[in-house]
Amino acid sequence: MDPPLAGVVRLAAASRALVLALSLLARLLFRPYDTSATLHPPCLSSSPSSQDPAASVSVAGAVSSLAVWDGVHFARAAECGYEYEQSFAFLPLLPASLALLARSLFAPLVPVLGYRAVLVISGYVLNNLAFVAAAAYFYRLSALILKDQKAAYRASVVFCFNPASVFYSSLYSESLYALFSLGGLFYLFSGANTVAMIMLALSGSARSNGALNAGYFCFQALLQAYDAAVQKKRPWALVIGALRSIFIFLPFFAFQAYGYLNICVHGNSEELRPWCKAKVPLLYGFIQSHYWSVGFLRYFQVKQLPNFLLASPVLSLAVYSIVHYTKMLHQLFQSTSIHKQIVAALEARSVQSYKSSDVTTVLRSGLSAGLTNNAEGHSKVKQRKAAATTIASASAHDTMSNRGNQDQCSLLLLPFILHLACRHDLCLLVLLFIGLLRTFWFPQAPLIKDGAI
Numbered sequence: 001m002d003p004p005l006a007g008v009v010r011l012a013a014a015s016r017a018l019v020l021a022l023s024l025l026a027r028l029l030f031r032p033y034d035t036s037a038t039l040h041p042p043c044l045s046s047s048p049s050s051q052d053p054a055a056s057v058s059v060a061g062a063v064s065s066l067a068v069w070d071g072v073h074f075a076r077a078a079e080c081g082y083e084y085e086q087s088f089a090f091l092p093l094l095p096a097s098l099a100l101l102a103r104s105l106f107a108p109l110v111p112v113l114g115y116r117a118v119l120v121i122s123g124y125v126l127n128n129l130a131f132v133a134a135a136a137y138f139y140r141l142s143a144l145i146l147k148d149q150k151a152a153y154r155a156s157v158v159f160c161f162n163p164a165s166v167f168y169s170s171l172y173s174e175s176l177y178a179l180f181s182l183g184g185l186f187y188l189f190s191g192a193n194t195v196a197m198i199m200l201a202l203s204g205s206a207r208s209n210g211a212l213n214a215g216y217f218c219f220q221a222l223l224q225a226y227d228a229a230v231q232k233k234r235p236w237a238l239v240i241g242a243l244r245s246i247f248i249f250l251p252f253f254a255f256q257a258y259g260y261l262n263i264c265v266h267g268n269s270e271e272l273r274p275w276c277k278a279k280v281p282l283l284y285g286f287i288q289s290h291y292w293s294v295g296f297l298r299y300f301q302v303k304q305l306p307n308f309l310l311a312s313p314v315l316s317l318a319v320y321s322i323v324h325y326t327k328m329l330h331q332l333f334q335s336t337s338i339h340k341q342i343v344a345a346l347e348a349r350s351v352q353s354y355k356s357s358d359v360t361t362v363l364r365s366g367l368s369a370g371l372t373n374n375a376e377g378h379s380k381v382k383q384r385k386a387a388a389t390t391i392a393s394a395s396a397h398d399t400m401s402n403r404g405n406q407d408q409c410s411l412l413l414l415p416f417i418l419h420l421a422c423r424h425d426l427c428l429l430v431l432l433f434i435g436l437l438r439t440f441w442f443p444q445a446p447l448i449k450d451g452a453i
Contacts, residue, residue: 004139004143004149004152004153005136005139005140007153008135008136008138008139008153008156008160009132009135009136011135011156011157011160012131012132012135012136012156012160013132015160015161015165016128016131016132016168016169019165019166019168019169020124020128020169023166023169023170032065032068034068034069036068036069036072037064037065037066037067037068037071037072038065039072040064040116043079043080043081043083044080044083045080045081045083059113059117060113060114060116060117061117063113063117063120063121064114064116064117064120066120066124066171067120067123067171068170068171070090070171070172070173071120071123071170071171071172073086073087073089073090074090074094074095074098074123074171074172074173075095075098075116075119075120075123075171077090077092077095078094078095078096078098078099078102078119079099079115079116079119082259082262085263085273085283085287086287086291088255088259088263088283088284088287089284089287089288089291089292090173091173091205091206091207091208091252091255092205092255093173093176093202093205093206094123094126094171094172094173094176094206097122097126097176098119098122098123098126099119101122101125101126102115102118102119102122105122106118106121106122109121120171123171124169124170124171126175126176127168127169127170127171127172127174127175127176128168128169128175130175130176130178130179131168131169131175131178131179133179133183134168134175134178134179134182134183135156135159135160137179137182137183137186138155138156138159138178138182139152139153139155139156140186141182141185141186141189142155142156144186144189144190145189163313163314173206173207174207176202176203176206177203177206177207177209177210180199180200180202180203180206180210181199181200181203181210181213183199184196184197184198184199184200184202184203184213185200185213185216187199188200188216188217188220193217193244197217197244197247197248200213200214200216200217200248201247201248201250201251202251204248204249204250204251204252205251205252205255208252208284210248210252211248211249211252213248214244214245214246214248214249215245217241217244217245217248218241218245220237220241221237221238221240221241221242221244221245222238222241224237224241225237225238225241252284256282256283256284259283260276260281260283263276263283264276264281273286274286
């Protein structure tokens with residue numbers, strides 16, 4: 001393991017120990033705000049594992065109480081399955097992982113603590129280990145995109161100690177989502193498309209917004225289709241990209257189909273639920289709207305003012321970053337440098353495509369024409385390669401002349417790194433999308449000047 005990567009792993013492990021210690025200290029000093037963990041009715045379909053007696057009721061109760069807020073729903077789904085309509089809002093990767101660990105690795109603890117307490121322990125162990133692995137992938141991906149190990153290390157520090165870090169050490173699905181999203185994108189950037197596709201699909205079975213990771217393959221397919229159009233070839237890249245994107249979408253929609261079969265087809269209700277009658281019966285959207293009032297601008301209510309005040313430090317940072325980023329973009333687009341960079345990059349891609357296609361075409365025609373036409377074919381190849389080299393060198397000269405302005409682009413990444421503290425997955429997607437765009441269009445230019453963000 002590289003020394004910087006080992007340092008990130010140690011830092012991530014230390015951050016998890018600190019977060020867990022602060023969480024336990026807070027539970028000892030303050031009364032828990034959420035008391036839903038104490039409401040634990042038996043499963044509708046009783047299973048033998050859920051009824052194992054616990055030798056120490058007090059210890060088991062204390063451990064089980066660590067599952068709060070969404071963790072209650074994840075633990076319930078792992079213990080009893082998806083019994084109620086609202087439980088389908090919690091995707092199956094984390095519950096399935098908890099049940100697997102509780103019945104295998106931590107099975108000896110079940111007679112001592114009980115099945116539910118062991119599920120909670122499994123969740124805490126799994127999520128904290130997943131976060132450490134996610135931090136390692138975050139560093140490797142950042143180093144690959146930014147081409148600067150120091151900047152990647154600083155970004156990893158921000159990731160490990162962001163204000164919303166407690167969610168990665170609780171019974172939530174953020175850690176698994178971060179692990180498979182960051183790992184999938186790292187392998188995508190490394191060229192291992194099959195591994196990337198599988199990991200991104202798993203991220204979609206952890207959180208619903210994981211399905212948006214299909215956009216990276218869509219963008220990659222568009223770039224490859226552009227090259228195919230320049231070479232006048234069939235755009236098979238679009239077909240491959242579409243299949244990969246469908247594969248990433250598949251876990252989320254398969255889970256929606258599972259919910260439809262359980263509630264609308266095989267449900268015990270005499271009257272169909274409203275979403276079952278819709279043209280597109282999407283269970284997830286109905287649950288978020290009906291049970292949690294999640295929708296566009298629905299959260300902006302007077303009663304939520306205390307929550308906005310609580311989040312005001314991070315919101316202030318986010319607003320400042322957006323304003324600063326907008327001003328910097330305005331300055332860049334006022335100059336013509338960014339337009340020249342894009343044009344030069346497209347010309348370079350076109351020249352490279354023409355070079356490969358012309359060489360292939362001429363060689364094939366030379367072989368078919370026989371030995372007599374071989375000399376003429378080779379002379380054409382040399383002429384076209386010389387012309388292509390001249391165009392490419394001119395484009396490279398234009399790009400290098402604007403390298404001074406490219407250093408300003410490195411600053412554009414700072415708001416997205418800071419936004420990681422907001423627990424908004426979209427900000428991470430935007431950051432990685434910019435890196436993806438940069439890698440495909442300007443693969444030779446570093447995003448960050450040596451040693452400085």
